[in-house]
Amino acid sequence: MQTQGQVRSANLAAALACLRDGGPRSRARLATDTGLTKATVSSLVTELVERGLVAEGAVHRPGSVGRPGTLVGLAGGVCGIGVEVNVDYLAVLALDLAGQVRWESRTALDVPGLRPVEVLARASALVSEARANQAAAAVGVTVAVPGGVQGSVVRTAPNLPGWVGTDVAAGLAGLGLPVTVGNDADLSALAEVSAGPHxxxxxxxxxxxxxxxxxxxxxxxxxxxxxxxxxxxxxxxxxxxxxxxxxxxxxxxxxxxxxxxxxxxxxxxxxxxxxxxxxxxxxxxxxxxxxxxxxxxxxxxxxxxxxxxxxxxxxxxxxxxxxxxxxxxxxxxxxxxxxxxxxxxxxxxxxxxxxxxxxxTLGFTAAVRGGAHVALQPVFDNPTIVPLEASA
Amino acid sequence: MQTQGQVRSANLAAALACLRDGGPRSRARLATDTGLTKATVSSLVTELVERGLVAEGAVHRPGSVGRPGTLVGLAGGVCGIGVEVNVDYLAVLALDLAGQVRWESRTALDVPGLRPVEVLARASALVSEARANQAAAAVGVTVAVPGGVQGSVVRTAPNLPGWVGTDVAAGLAGLGLPVTVGNDADLSALAEVSAGPHxxxxxxxxxxxxxxxxxxxxxxxxxxxxxxxxxxxxxxxxxxxxxxxxxxxxxxxxxxxxxxxxxxxxxxxxxxxxxxxxxxxxxxxxxxxxxxxxxxxxxxxxxxxxxxxxxxxxxxxxxxxxxxxxxxxxxxxxxxxxxxxxxxxxxxxxxxxxxxxxxxTLGFTAAVRGGAHVALQPVFDNPTIVPLEASA
CATH class of the missing domain: 3.30.420.40 (ATPase, nucleotide binding domain)
Structure with missing residues (x-):
């Protein structure tokens, strides 16, 4: 049995997924597409707006008569942050829920010449810079590494052997954000199937x-x-x-x-x-x-x-x-x-x-984009993890 | 919206899947495990028995007191038939819903020396023999071929080049059964994960x-x-x-x-x-x-x-x-x-x-077992495809 709260959360998630997969639409259309009543959808949209996850805007449809329709779409109130540690650079990208890149940086760095703890300190500083320089609230960080990971620990890294055994999430714990870790090419593949031509x-x-x-x-x-x-x-x-x-x-x-x-x-x-x-x-x-x-x-x-x-x-x-x-x-x-x-x-x-x-077409940003998508996923799974004041 | 018939069919499927994945159990336990009421489960079990898909039997549990419990389990009323066309043999296996092999045969055959239509005529005869020699009603046939298939047509077959372009299902149309076609190793892999140590x-x-x-x-x-x-x-x-x-x-x-x-x-x-x-x-x-x-x-x-x-x-x-x-x-x-x-x-x-x-541990029967599993799948998807008289 689901509690009322679980039902509400599942309905918020269904509405958000619908807007992600099919783009902006009217409240009436959103009700039809989710199978929920218009009253429920109205209440869900209000809550999602308050959480900074969706926005409503008047849209003039060329050729249409009458008053312009109001469409509901994903908003940029929160962002996921992707970080990439590679052999010779560090990269950070903040992607908001609406799919806009809010911040990105790439820094040449001789990673094998530094200890993992030093590299992660630099990465942490870059993430803080990304958070400070744009308004979307960060919901999580996903770090791409050129190797295999289990949990948040690097298991294999042929080109960064010093990283084997490193708990990457632990090194970024000071950020106070959820941190997950993935293989760079895996995250890039996810970026390719998440947006763009593929x-x-x-x-x-x-x-x-x-x-x-x-x-x-x-x-x-x-x-x-x-x-x-x-x-x-x-x-x-x-x-x-x-x-x-x-x-x-x-x-x-x-x-x-x-x-x-x-x-x-x-x-x-x-x-x-x-x-x-x-x-x-x-x-x-x-x-x-x-x-x-x-x-x-x-x-x-x-x-x-x-x-x-x-x-x-x-x-x-x-x-x-x-x-x-x-x-x-x-x-x-x-x-x-x-x-x-x-x-x-x-x-x-x-x-x-x-x-x-x-x-x-993603250049060297594929892994950080994929990381940002993964960092945003918990919001799609349960929109209530974003506090109501996120849009303030 | 689902019609009442669709709901009934989905509940029958849920009960059958439950018995397949977790083995025999009491009606009361089946109700708990499917989340349906005892009355609904009783009615479902009655219908599944009438279709020859489940059977009830008294089971004496050693050490238990009171009257023996009655367990519901998958029955052998229907079977799926796997056929394998390989370079040097033809094989047929009938597997009933309860997982028992009801019939099997393997015949050495110089397949490249014959035309596909001749080989399929022999396969058809073997399937008829399998149907005639055991009581479970056949619900479908799946044919394993050593190559790649699209739909029921062989697309690649490096060791049976004469089969490229052959519509295998068409060649077995005379059986009057649904026929699907798959790659031999794919079907064998499915057999391995369907039963046994893996x-x-x-x-x-x-x-x-x-x-x-x-x-x-x-x-x-x-x-x-x-x-x-x-x-x-x-x-x-x-x-x-x-x-x-x-x-x-x-x-x-x-x-x-x-x-x-x-x-x-x-x-x-x-x-x-x-x-x-x-x-x-x-x-x-x-x-x-x-x-x-x-x-x-x-x-x-x-x-x-x-x-x-x-x-x-x-x-x-x-x-x-x-x-x-x-x-x-x-x-x-x-x-x-x-x-x-x-x-x-x-x-x-x-x-x-x-x-x-x-x-x-499946010997040369892996592909035909996998084929039989695939042939049975439609029954798990919708048990009502099996007529009520199947158990007669």
């Missing part, structure tokens, strides 16, 4: 190229987690022939073939500024693109090698997961115009329908 | 060794189908280093390394009776096991090679799907005692927790 796609593989190579898999509409939460890991599989040593201690891992290091080594000599890890990654990638556009043979050949390696490995993933689309993120998306042709050629030699590859 | 396991990979090698993946409690229904295919991936030509036209596919042909070629010369495709497969595998147990070096070496190849490839699957268990079926299970050590060694060198490998 919103709602039930079967999608997301590949992110950074120092490491990560994979996130959505299958049958669910994130593939596996029995220990470590599913979908692709970077340290021998998906392509190769024998180069990997940071993880093994040889021939896929990221030794298609990771950022492989591109930079193939494209530039050791003393080339491209290889300077102190320079901002986007600057360096911009230079790779500039050289490729100028027709530099070595750069083009290096990029073609990455594309082919991606295609050979992606063929395995396409055969196993049969996704509607493989989305390339991270550095793959930045240099994507030079990867797609060799990638599709390698894929077409191995699987049917090699067209199912797309470049992410 | 019942209810949410993340499981099933590998079947036959002439081909098939994979079925259950992740997050769902069968992984993918966007076109062709997910989970493993046999034609280059999961292990190798360059041998494959029946599919490519080179180095996993089944050229671990398929039945690879074992027999490594274990025996071409004129050895083991290599005679006309002999029954189980007889030949029995001889492989006998030779291995007798310590024959060539046989042991061949089996170790298969085990290692399985471990190298399974490492990729374990990393991607993170299953609680990888179940080995088909010929892998028959010779499994000689595969497990080298398999686990290869796996342990590549992934954490190499213990998650088990041999199927």
């Amino acid at each position: 919103a709602g796609v039930p079967d999608l593989v997301y590949l992110t190229g950074e120092v490491g190579v990560g994979g996130g898999v959505v299958t049958g509409g669910q994130l593939l987690r596996g029995s220990t939460g470590l599913g979908g890991e692709v970077g340290h599989l021998a998906l392509t022939p190769g024998d180069a040593p990997c940071g993880c201690g093994r040889r021939g891992c896929w990221e030794t073939v298609v990771g950022l290091g492989a591109l930079l080594r193939a494209a530039a000599d050791p003393d080339d500024p491209l290889r300077d890890p102190g320079r901002d990654l986007e600057d360096r990638l911009g230079e790779v693109v500039a050289r490729a556009r100028a027709g530099d043979a070595r750069t083009l050949e290096a990029l073609a090698g990455i594309g082919t390696g991606l295609g050979v490995g992606a063929a395995v993933l396409v055969a196993l997961f049969d996704p509607a689309v493989v989305v390339l993120g991270g550095y793959f998306a930045v240099v994507g115009e030079f990867l797609l042709d060799p990638l599709r050629a390698a894929l077409a030699a191995r699987v049917e329908d090699a067209d199912r590859v797309a470049l992410s | 019942a209810g396991v949410p993340d499981l990979v099933y590998l079947t060794g036959e002439v081909g090698v098939g994979g079925g993946v259950v992740t997050g409690g769902q069968l992984l189908r993918g966007s076109t229904g062709l997910g989970g295919e493993v046999g034609h991936l280059a999961l292990t280093p190798g360059d041998a030509p494959c029946g599919c036209g490519r080179r180095g596919c996993w089944e050229t390394v671990v398929g039945l042909g690879a074992l027999l070629r490594a274990a025996a010369d071409p004129d050895d009776p083991l290599r005679d495709p006309g002999r029954d497969l189980e007889d030949r595998l029995g001889e492989v096991v006998a030779r291995a147990r007798a310590g024959d070096a060539r046989t042991l070496e061949a089996l170790a090679g298969i085990g290692t190849g399985l471990g190298v490839g399974a490492a990729v699957l374990v990393a991607l799907f993170d299953p609680a268990v990888v179940v080995l079926g088909g010929y892998f299970a028959v010779v499994g005692e000689f595969l497990l050590d080298p398999l686990r060694a290869a796996l342990a060198a590549r992934v954490e927790d190499a213990d998650r490998v088990a041999l199927s």
Whole structure:
């Protein structure tokens, strides 16, 4: 048996989910769509407005007669905050319930050179900055890490070995917010199916190229987690022939073939500024693109090698997961115009329908966006966790 | 709004699911577990008995005092029929709703040497034999094929290329029963999670060794189908280093390394009776096991090679799907005692927790059992599809 309070909370959640999935609509339409009475819906909308979760606005519909309709839609009163700890940067993004980015920052940082507690202190400061500089009240933080997690503890992190065993939530406890932790590519995959061109796609593989190579898999509409939460890991599989040593201690891992290091080594000599890890990654990638556009043979050949390696490995993933689309993120998306042709050629030699590859439009924000979506989820599960004064 | 008939049908389904998932129980307990009144449950049970779907029996509980309790449980009034078309055999199994095998047969058949229409005529005759020789009324047929299907049409079948484009359901239309079609390894994976030691396991990979090698993946409690229904295919991936030509036209596919042909070629010369495709497969595998147990070096070496190849490839699957268990079926299970050590060694060198490998206890019946489960599913979805006279 549900108590009255539980019924009310479930009805608030149903109304909110309806507005999220189908967009703004009139109160009358919301009643029809939720199967609730108009009186109940009116009362629910009033409460959701008071909690800062929905807003009402007059909308003039071109061509319609009579007074303008009043539509109810999600509001920006609260936000979720995504944090990404990667090998060479820290990123933070605040996304409000209405889907607007309220704040974002990305800072180059030599993460392996610092202790996790120091990195998390910086992350905490960035989150505080994000909260101070926009009005939406933060409801939670989700941290993306380049590795596997169980609960809030890092279990595997081939490119950040010093982080294994770190309880990331504990390091951010000073924020006084709920903190969850996830794999960067998993969160990026969730971002891709949450909004944008692939919103709602039930079967999608997301590949992110950074120092490491990560994979996130959505299958049958669910994130593939596996029995220990470590599913979908692709970077340290021998998906392509190769024998180069990997940071993880093994040889021939896929990221030794298609990771950022492989591109930079193939494209530039050791003393080339491209290889300077102190320079901002986007600057360096911009230079790779500039050289490729100028027709530099070595750069083009290096990029073609990455594309082919991606295609050979992606063929395995396409055969196993049969996704509607493989989305390339991270550095793959930045240099994507030079990867797609060799990638599709390698894929077409191995699987049917090699067209199912797309470049992410989220840039390096995919993981923090996905994190922010996850941080907002508890509000959709139970809107009453947001206090009534949130809109004040 | 649900009509009264829909509510009744949903309540019948809820009662049936409850008995399937938790086993026999008293009417009073069934009322508690379904949240329905005792009067409603009594009426539901009466109807389910009339449809042949449940039975009531007095049960003496040792140590209990008073009159014996009467328990309600699933009955054997109806059955689902699984059919498997494989490269060298046809199999049929009738499984009743109570989980009892009512009929089974397996017939060696040179399937590639016949036209699909001829093979389906034989399958149809075997299904008729299964129906004639036991009393449970058949509610449907599900056919397992060694390939990918869309709807009831075979889309890919590397080891039965003549079947591509075949509408299997159309070929069995003469039975007058609903016919569905699935991939053999997918259906086997469903059989593994439906009953037996892995019942209810949410993340499981099933590998079947036959002439081909098939994979079925259950992740997050769902069968992984993918966007076109062709997910989970493993046999034609280059999961292990190798360059041998494959029946599919490519080179180095996993089944050229671990398929039945690879074992027999490594274990025996071409004129050895083991290599005679006309002999029954189980007889030949029995001889492989006998030779291995007798310590024959060539046989042991061949089996170790298969085990290692399985471990190298399974490492990729374990990393991607993170299953609680990888179940080995088909010929892998028959010779499994000689595969497990080298398999686990290869796996342990590549992934954490190499213990998650088990041999199927279903023998060559996994696919037909899974098919029978799928054929029974519509009864669980809506028990009223079974006529009231079914128990007569």
